[in-house]
Amino acid sequence: METNAVPYYDISDRPTQCCPRFHPDGWEHQDLHFRDKLFAKASTRSLFHMPLNMGPVFKKTFTAIHDAHGALEDTTVVLSREVSPWRADHYFLVDKPVPGLKMERLTGDFITRVFEGPYRDMSKWEKALADEAIKAGKTLKGTYFFYTTCPKCSKAYGENYVVGFAEVELPLDQDV
Structure with missing residues (x-):
């Protein structure tokens, strides 16, 4: 996939009027x-x-992004990373700086894997991502997760898709 591109995510398919319905096609093994x-x-x-406090933090962040017209037109991606048992960091993909929010630029190479199931399987998903990196001959640097829907929407849709992003170090002889 070209640099800085993410797979297509149809954000117009929102029967719940909340989270878009996630279609995993195009997200697996990218x-x-x-x-x-x-x-x-x-x-x-x-x-x-x-x-x-995920609900209030996400609402405040999405409101700031919307008010600043900083959202990408055709996708919504939030990468979440557990920093400790007490804190998680969330990275909201934007197309321009948003006043009042901390901005960060990510540089790295990632492989993706789509999971479906309860959040309690997170440790299994992390292991699967690590195994995937090793199988691909790459060194795992860290993991992020894209929770495609909130708990209410995943219940309404009958599926709880989560996309794992394994940040990897490419072998020296592999070009990007």
């Missing part, structure tokens, strides 16, 4: 290459990895 890709960053508090 090689993504980010070079200074712009994100708005927000953090949430957790209690042993269980989010405590």
